[in-house]
Amino acid sequence: MTQDRNTAKIEVRDLHKSFGSKHVLQGLNLSIEAGKSLAVIGGSGTGKSVLIKNIIGLMEPDSGAILIDGEDVVGMSVAERERVTRKFGMLFQGAALFDSLPVWENVAFGLMQSQGMNRREAREAALEAMVQVGLETDIADRSPAELSGGMQKRAGLARAIATKPEILFFDEPTTGLDPIMGSVIDNLIVKSVRELGATALSITHDMASARRIADNIAMIYEGRIVWHGPVSEIDHSGNEMLDQFIHGRSDGPIQLRVAG
Amino acid sequence: MGILRVIGRGTIAIFAVIGRISIFSANGLYHCVTPPFYPRLILRQMIEIGYYSLPVVGLTAIFTGMVLALQSYSGFAFAGEAAIANVVVWGITRELGPVLAGLMVAGRIGAAMAAEIGTMRVTEQIDALTTLSTNPFKYLVAPRLIAAVAMLPLLVLVADVIGVLGGFIVSVYDFGFNPTTYLKSTWTSLDTLGFVSGLVKAAVFGFLVALMGTYHGYNSKGGAQGVGQATTNAVVSASILLLLFNFIITAMFFAV
Ligand SMILES: Nc1ncnc2c1ncn2[C@@H]1O[C@H](COP(=O)(O)OP(=O)(O)O)[C@@H](O)[C@H]1O
Ligand SMILES: [Mg+2]
Numbered sequence: 347m348t349q350d351r352n353t354a355k356i357e358v359r360d361l362h363k364s365f366g367s368k369h370v371l372q373g374l375n376l377s378i379e380a381g382k383s384l385a386v387i388g389g390s391g392t393g394k395s396v397l398i399k400n401i402i403g404l405m406e407p408d409s410g411a412i413l414i415d416g417e418d419v420v421g422m423s424v425a426e427r428e429r430v431t432r433k434f435g436m437l438f439q440g441a442a443l444f445d446s447l448p449v450w451e452n453v454a455f456g457l458m459q460s461q462g463m464n465r466r467e468a469r470e471a472a473l474e475a476m477v478q479v480g481l482e483t484d485i486a487d488r489s490p491a492e493l494s495g496g497m498q499k500r501a502g503l504a505r506a507i508a509t510k511p512e513i514l515f516f517d518e519p520t521t522g523l524d525p526i527m528g529s530v531i532d533n534l535i536v537k538s539v540r541e542l543g544a545t546a547l548s549i550t551h552d553m554a555s556a557r558r559i560a561d562n563i564a565m566i567y568e569g570r571i572v573w574h575g576p577v578s579e580i581d582h583s584g585n586e587m588l589d590q591f592i593h594g595r596s597d598g599p600i601q602l603r604v605a606g
Numbered sequence: 607m608g609i610l611r612v613i614g615r616g617t618i619a620i621f622a623v624i625g626r627i628s629i630f631s632a633n634g635l636y637h638c639v640t641p642p643f644y645p646r647l648i649l650r651q652m653i654e655i656g657y658y659s660l661p662v663v664g665l666t667a668i669f670t671g672m673v674l675a676l677q678s679y680s681g682f683a684f685a686g687e688a689a690i691a692n693v694v695v696w697g698i699t700r701e702l703g704p705v706l707a708g709l710m711v712a713g714r715i716g717a718a719m720a721a722e723i724g725t726m727r728v729t730e731q732i733d734a735l736t737t738l739s740t741n742p743f744k745y746l747v748a749p750r751l752i753a754a755v756a757m758l759p760l761l762v763l764v765a766d767v768i769g770v771l772g773g774f775i776v777s778v779y780d781f782g783f784n785p786t787t788y789l790k791s792t793w794t795s796l797d798t799l800g801f802v803s804g805l806v807k808a809a810v811f812g813f814l815v816a817l818m819g820t821y822h823g824y825n826s827k828g829g830a831q832g833v834g835q836a837t838t839n840a841v842v843s844a845s846i847l848l849l850l851f852n853f854i855i856t857a858m859f860f861a862v
Pocket of ligand 1: 365368370388389390391392393394395396397
């Protein structure tokens with residue numbers, strides 16, 4: 347694994363985050379090269395979402411560094427942080443569309459709010475983004491609540507890519523979708539990331555999805571990355587924890603603690 | 607020892623909550639006065655709070671005015687119509703107009719704010735705002751605070767007029783008072799200080815209702831149940847704070 351600082355788009359160093367006595371991230375290290383797509387895999391409740399929220403700035407880490415394009419964003423001022431946030435686009439697990447706004451305003455939200463585009467131009471751009479993710483433009487004026495789960499994910503993806511971000515985050519992109527729709531969304535993600543030339547960080551517990559969308563895989567367990575490598579190597583990594591996770595075995599080094 | 611510990615813990619918890627709410631409201635106020643502003647959102651909230659609360663506030667006011675006239679007639683009939691007009695005007699403009707309008711709005715608007723923002727919290731819409739470079743305090747909290755502080759005095763103004771009208775209707779049609787003299791007594795009993803104190807209360811109540819609605823919504827967690835809890839907390843805490851501040855403001859205006 348190279349740790350070349352010049353090419354790392356995102357680098358996480360010794361990240362710690364606790365909630366009360368629950369030590370969720372325990373010195374996590376991770377780096378993603380520019381233009382690459384990394385999937386962080388791991389069981390439910392292992393801190394995948396917490397990791398993404400720390401990187402995006404929705405949570406403050408207890409300690410550690412998070413470098414975006416070589417700049418440490420931990421402890422940055424609000425204004426500086428906002429400048430970095432403009433590089434980001436994110437697709438949330440439940441799509442997180444604003445239900446007070448019609449679909450097109452959801453998609454155009456970043457364009458109007460952070461890029462100051464006027465409503466007419468923004469609507470045009472939104473319709474374009476909708477076409478890119480395979481949404482019919484005649485749903486533009488509908489409310490997000492009227493859309494199916496798959497369509498909501500598409501709209502969420504359109505919203506994430508509309509501002510042409512340099513870095514895209516995907517939180518469980520296929521969770522809650524049927525396998526076919528899941529693979530459709532994965533393919534759209536791959537296509538969107540490629541077209542933008544973006545760097546992507548996905549978190550998922552769906553191995554099929556991880557294989558489709560990622561160049562590299564990192565496995566999180568007990569607050570650390572326990573394996574990191576190209577997707578082609580995951581089937582013969584020789585790492586017992588990774589093997590157990592990929593094959594979904596209940597016995598092995600990973601012990602589920604049901605009692606919390 | 608045990609009881610001291612319980613008291614100590616309770617005291618610490620109360621101060622922690624007061625601290626959190628103070629920080630939240632300072633944050634909210636800061637974002638009310640720094641750009642960018644969202645005029646569309648402020649307008650939408652103003653319509654929601656001001657216009658759509660008119661029926662419920664108007665109905666509350668008219669019945670309250672009528673009942674004030676009835677009660678004061680049964681108590682002070684000997685004092686004549688001037689006394690009744692006086693009780694109605696003072697009662698409505700100083701206390702019942704702002705308090706009842708405030709409580710009605712707490713139920714209607716405070717609950718709606720907590721439910722809407724709480725739902726946005728648990729469905730990650732608030733996180734989504736941040737990733738789209740939009741500050742949730744500016745986008746969600748500030749417009750509601752501004753709209754509520756602006757609209758509550760207007761609502762109370764309407765409540766004052768309708769409440770006094772309620773008293774007038776009962777006095778004229780039920781007690782057979784002379785309408786002109788009654789109106790004249792109404793006018794002379796109207797005092798600036800009492801009237802203004804009512805509007806100041808209204809603005810403060812508007813702030814409290816919006817603050818509790820947004821605070822509980824913003825901090826709600828744990829799915830649909832959490833949102834329901836936030837809604838209840840918003841209404842109950844807004845109502846209690848409102849009555850507490852009603853006392854404080856009254857004391858500031860009238861206690862010598
Ligand atoms: N805001 C929070 N407050 C307290 N605990 C949290 C919070 N967010 C996450 N956690 C806890 O951190 C752990 C990891 O959560 P998460 O990152 O959501 O897991 P996942 O890997 O399934 O995405 C869980 O045990 C969760 O309960
Ligand atoms: Mg998660």
